[in-house]
Amino acid sequence: MKRPKFANNNLYHVYNRGVEKRKIFLDKGDHFRMVHNLFEFNDIALAENIYYKSYELRSHNFKEDNRERKPLVKIHAFCLMPNHFHLLLEQIEDNGVSEFMKKIGIGYAMYFNLKNERSGTLFQGRFKAVHVKDDSHLIHLPYYIHLNPLDMIEPNWRNKEIQNHKKTVEFLNSYRWSSYLDYAGKKNFPLVIETNFLEEIIGKGSEYEKKVFDWLKERGASSLEKSALLE
Structure with missing residues (x-):
């Protein structure tokens, strides 16, 4: 898929998955690390800890520091799945999406490989991006992104086939790894x-x-996925 040209004040659905569809988030610590990266690397300044000498976070409840920050993008929505992730980004600095995703890709891969004593590529090529050009596209994306975790308990949700509605509600309200x-x-x-x-x-x-x-x-998501909105 050809990547769009990124422009300021434009929205993009950005996503990527593990190489060979491997899991890239193996435990709670991995999820916290990526969420931390989404915050820490969203800055025009170079990230001092992009390579992470230690893969342990001092605190899962990271706080905004006192240094002046200048974000590269606005993160409007996100979701972390076992082997992939989704982001809804708005570029606010020139080349912001590319720089942000470069930091995310390098920083998380270095952390993951160090922690798991592995080497080599973690992600399946460069990140993918779809330009969100109109309201008819935008209105569906938050729902699609936030409902992705249902794959783990209701695999047919995309076709509007929910077996246990109560369980679905409880699961979404307990799943921390998205902006839902x-x-x-x-x-x-x-x-x-x-x-x-x-x-x-x-x-x-x-x-x-x-x-x-x-x-x-x-x-449901099936009609959305079959359209051009997610391609």
Whole structure:
């Protein structure tokens, strides 16, 4: 797939997966590391700890430091899956998406290889990106990104075939590795994402929760995936 030319104030659905579809997040520490990277590397300044001499985080509850930060992108939504990830990014600095993803790719691969005593490529080539050109595309992406974890408990959710609705709700409300909880009114990783823009479109708190499940019942992801919106 040809990568789009990145322009400031434009939105992009960015994603990548492990080489040979291998798992890239093996435990809670790996998830925390990637979330930490999303925050730490989103800065025009060089990341001092991009190679991580230690793969252990001092604290999972990282806090905003006192240094002046100049973000490369706005992260509007994200989701970490066992063998891949999704990001909804808005470029706000020239070449911001490419620089941010370069930091993410190098930093996480170095951490993962050091921790697991391995070498070589971790990701399946360069990251993929789709330009979000209009509202008809944008309106569906937050739902699609946030519902991806259902693959782990309801493999047919994309075809609107949910076996246990209560279990689905409970699972999404307990899955920490996406921005869903922050939009649903439960602070999870508020320093990582910018919610104001999407909240004006999809709502927040219980309003957003309702819209997510209404979308799941009425549309599902299969029609979206078959269209050009995710390609």
